[in-house]
Amino acid sequence: MSDASIVYYCAPGTRSHNNTRLAKIARLCDALDLKEVVKEGELTAVKLHFGEDGNDTHLRPSWVRVVVEKVLAAGGKPFLTDTTTLYSGSRHNAYDHIQTAYRHGFAPSVVGAPVILADGLYGENDVPVAIQGKHFKEVHIATEIVRAPALVVLSHFKGHEMGGFGGAIKNMAMGGAAVRGKRDQHDTHVQINHETCVGCGECVKICPQKALSLQDKKSCVDITKCIGCFECITVCPIKAIDIDWATQIEPFVERMTEYAWGVVKSHPKRICFINFVMNVTPDCDCAGWSDLPMVPDLGILASYDPVALDQACFDLVNQAPWINDADKRIDKSKADKFTARWPHTRGEIQLSHGEWLGMGSRQYELKKI
Numbered sequence: 001m002s003d004a005s006i007v008y009y010c011a012p013g014t015r016s017h018n019n020t021r022l023a024k025i026a027r028l029c030d031a032l033d034l035k036e037v038v039k040e041g042e043l044t045a046v047k048l049h050f051g052e053d054g055n056d057t058h059l060r061p062s063w064v065r066v067v068v069e070k071v072l073a074a075g076g077k078p079f080l081t082d083t084t085t086l087y088s089g090s091r092h093n094a095y096d097h098i099q100t101a102y103r104h105g106f107a108p109s110v111v112g113a114p115v116i117l118a119d120g121l122y123g124e125n126d127v128p129v130a131i132q133g134k135h136f137k138e139v140h141i142a143t144e145i146v147r148a149p150a151l152v153v154l155s156h157f158k159g160h161e162m163g164g165f166g167g168a169i170k171n172m173a174m175g176g177a178a179v180r181g182k183r184d185q186h187d188t189h190v191q192i193n194h195e196t197c198v199g200c201g202e203c204v205k206i207c208p209q210k211a212l213s214l215q216d217k218k219s220c221v222d223i224t225k226c227i228g229c230f231e232c233i234t235v236c237p238i239k240a241i242d243i244d245w246a247t248q249i250e251p252f253v254e255r256m257t258e259y260a261w262g263v264v265k266s267h268p269k270r271i272c273f274i275n276f277v278m279n280v281t282p283d284c285d286c287a288g289w290s291d292l293p294m295v296p297d298l299g300i301l302a303s304y305d306p307v308a309l310d311q312a313c314f315d316l317v318n319q320a321p322w323i324n325d326a327d328k329r330i331d332k333s334k335a336d337k338f339t340a341r342w343p344h345t346r347g348e349i350q351l352s353h354g355e356w357l358g359m360g361s362r363q364y365e366l367k368k369i
């Protein structure tokens, strides 16, 4: 696919009651014409990320409510959905995940729709979707995401320690897969630098697979148990745990993108996307914290093409000024702001591989509304 796709765009900022964020989200839903996706009386999955406990830069329930109301107005029966995480945390089974969603304000009384997780109590419910990928001929997508006739994907656009950035593609890829599919995407294991490991045991405590143990005050990994969830990388205070980024990052991002393609393929002409380029933190909402944003809020965008949409958001971020100048972790010489923060990442592969798969076009026409 190479023709330019339409990406609708609402710029940030207002001093008018008619141009609030809620009004902009409503305008974007109208521009997409949700009746193209949502059919009378049919269930409609609103896919989002409720945020890990401690994160508070996930999407706001009041924003999601606008979308829910638009789905209802189009005759659909909306429900909010996401999937179980590989790592232990506040979303590691359906019960904890729903409680987390409620604590973050995504209660039916607030948003106007129930939370129905897509992959069962423990993330074991998936269905195969055939694709023609470089890594996969079949991907394992969460059952209720596939079974929902229509899908509206709402994504917080921000950084990600592995993917480079997280937008619509990442939201569908990890967020649309059941546990088996998440493992397919990770498919790697960590390595530990014994020169620098101080034996604090933080990684051992968090590992969901019991793949780590302390031996002679050094963390050791059993690679037959490691599922590559990377939780240990996130918690290690001195960054003694890593993967072989040089060889692993490209196939990882490609596998991720192929899973996103599985979600899109399972909803021909019944899926649309809205990205919120606000609170562009370096980390994803899976982190149990929210760091300072990297750039100012840049607006809200919507499209039927997830590749064009993520490309447009990626370009906006890269063209924007830094707002945390003092952050020494950032190499400001890099054109890709996410690579500037996470040097091993190459988020652009999501876009090039997505286009190669036929999921969308990197060419886009920005329509300001």
Ligand code: SF4
Residues within 6 Å of the ligand: 189, 190, 206, 207, 208, 209, 210, 211, 212, 221, 225, 226, 227, 228, 229, 230, 231, 232, 233
């Ligand atoms: S060793 Fe690290 S990456 Fe592997 S399963 Fe344990 S926490 Fe996850």
Ligand code: SF4
Residues within 6 Å of the ligand: 192, 196, 197, 198, 199, 200, 201, 202, 203, 204, 218, 219, 235, 236, 237, 238, 239, 240, 241
């Ligand atoms: S968290 Fe890091 S420093 Fe602590 S034991 Fe694990 S590898 Fe070693």
